[in-house]
Amino acid sequence: MEWVERNGPWNFDNNLLLLCRWRKGLSVTNISFTHSPFWVQIWGLPFENMSEEVGRDLGNRLGTYIETDKRSWLSEQAKFMRVRVDLPIDRPLRRGGNIVDPDGEKFWVSFKYERLPTFCFFCGILGHDERHCSGNSNNPEAYR
Incomplete structure (x- = not known):
């Protein structure tokens, strides 16, 4: 059970x-799924900024930080940093963001989400695709 929760x-x-662990009093009326853990790859981060502290800061900007995969940047050929984040599933996923290093230099990092389910590239929300997006004005099916 713990392996399933962790992975x-x-x-x-x-x-x-x-999934939700059973607890006394749990019913269909009081269960709420608002967040889900995902591994997020952070691309474009300078090597000197690849640390658990930076991973925690970035993870908390996306959702609620859970952990950092130290193996993702400890190899000699590190291309990205990997953090596990509890993300709100009712808000659009962020594609990236500007980061300011300790010297005040600003740079862009990209986020890649591992094992995403059905996802809309138009509005950024999980659970539907572009063909079924009500926010896509180019989609006549969305208004039927």
Whole structure:
């Protein structure tokens, strides 16, 4: 059970499968799925900024930081840093962001999310694709 919790997110037929530990009093009316843990790759981060502290800061900007995969930047050929973040599933995923290093230099980093379920590249929200997005004005099917 703990392995399943630690190694998600889980998908079934490309849909996000959210799990919750049973607790006394749990029912369909009081269970709420608002967040899911995901591994996020951070690309474009200068090598000198690849640290657990930076991973924690970036993770907390995206959602709630869980952990950093130190193996992702300790190899000699590190290309990205990897952090596990509990993300709100009802808000758009961020594609990247500007980071300011200790010297005040600003640079862009990109976020790549591992094992994403069905995802809309138009609005950035999980659970539907561009063809079914109500925010896509070029999609006549969305208004039927």
